[in-house]
Amino acid sequence: MMPKLFRNNMSYFIGVSLFIILFDLVVVKSLLAKKDDQLLSIAVTLDFVVVIPLLLYFLVYRKRNKKFIAVLPYALIGYIALALTLPGTSQGTLEIVKYTLIPIELMFLCYEIYKVYQIAVNFRRNFTAGSHPIETLRRSLEATFKGPKITSLLVHDASVFYYALLSWRKKPYLRNGSSSFSYHTKSSWLITILMLSKVLIIEGVCVHLLLMQWSHIAAWVLSLGNIYIIVLFIADYRAMRLNPILVSQQDIRIQYGIQMSSYMDIDNIESVSVIKSGELAQKDLKASIMPLIIEPNVLIRLKSKITVIHLFGKRQIVDQVYLFLDNPHEFQVECQKLMDQSHHI
Structure with missing residues (x-):
């Protein structure tokens, strides 16, 4: 409504x-x-x-x-x-x-300026050794602003800026006691990004020149939009390299590039299964989330719904999460082991 x-x-x-x-x-x-x-x-x-x-x-x-x-x-x-x-x-x-x-x-x-000062104070208060800078920024913004929507949008824009410009010397984010699973080396996302960026650059120049005959403002708005999309692609791939899926005894940390991020408790996981491309249940996709373009190979079913933050800070409530992982079977085995341990405690 x-x-x-x-x-x-x-x-x-x-x-x-x-x-x-x-x-x-x-x-x-x-x-x-x-x-x-x-x-x-x-x-x-x-x-x-x-x-x-x-x-x-x-x-x-x-x-x-x-x-x-x-x-x-x-x-x-x-x-x-x-x-x-x-x-x-x-x-x-x-x-x-x-x-x-x-x-x-x-x-x-x-x-x-006062709000920026508050964010800086909260950031210093929340930042600890080994903490993730984007997650620290999220907590700082949540302490400064009351609205979750504006917080999520600001964090999204900060993430794009951070991963596209400031992350080139950073190492992948890992946590003690967690197993990490990459998802960028065997996917076709890098090739897809390069192809789409090429199209945006070549066609963007041609369309820019055509629009210049009608409106200089419209031409530059379109070109700046294309540049932003390319920067978004770069930030997404950098975030993929630096944020593997982390599985611990308590939870699974999912930050799939800048496309989605969430935590899910091990106790809340109903099942983890390896799937093939033809096994997507279309009827369940409304309560699900999956990566852009890439065909997923893992399905995580949850007992109760969780909130996932995806592109542009939009929040979605789901009970199924589709992922593409480089080693889906190893991920399934690790999750099943931790789920069994949790049931026996």
């Missing part, structure tokens, strides 16, 4: 905002603006700086329990858009808005 409501409210916001923007732009370019320049410039300014941010808050942010301060950057964006579109004769109103917005934006900036 909530995702549907969020989509409807977002659609209403986009529709109403586009109508307001298009209407105002037509008015600014029309003869009406010349007849009553000052009054119309005030009305248009209020639409961009006040009305649209308020719509965003009441239709979208308030439903997600976000604070009003979160819409302040959009007021600044509205001001910048107006400064670029309003005629020079209407810029007087913007001067008043500018000197009103500057103190508010400074307050917002101070608030953000």
Whole structure:
């Protein structure tokens, strides 16, 4: 119900905002603006700086329990858009808005700096020798922000930045008393990434040149999107190399690249089986999660559902986890041994 409501409210916001923007732009370019320049410039300014941010808050942010301060950057964006579109004769109103917005934006900036300081303090408090930096960051963000959705999204973006740029001299993450199982050496994911990156680069350049004939902004937005996808691929593969599946007597730590991450208790595992490509149960896939593109060879069935975080911080509740592992039979034997031990305790 909530995702549907969020989509409807977002659609209403986009529709109403586009109508307001298009209407105002037509008015600014029309003869009406010349007849009553000052009054119309005030009305248009209020639409961009006040009305649209308020719509965003009441239709979208308030439903997600976000604070009003979160819409302040959009007021600044509205001001910048107006400064670029309003005629020079209407810029007087913007001067008043500018000197009103500057103190508010400074307050917002101070608030953000304070939040960054809190994250840094919590990170130092949570970081210990042998702890994983991304998991430490997650705990620090959870202690700073109340909303799990924004925390998961921030952790996802930080993971992409960390694995794509800062992880090249790091060693795989291991834990004492845990068996590790890799999943990147025998899969075709690296080849797939290289092929997709090649397509994105070659076709991206061609499409960029074509779009430049119509819109420079659209061309650069598309190109930056392609670059982000390539960086995402690089980060995912680096995360795969550095985060093997870890199996201990208490739990299984799964961080499958940046595609999925979770912990599952050994006591909560119903079965671990090696499967073939044709054995995927389509009817059960709604309550399952699996790697992108790669055909899985291991199925973990759970007694009760767990929450798995996957791409872009999205949370999914599942009772089946599909994986591809380099040595699936060894993984099955190790899990079965620990499950048997757990049952005898």
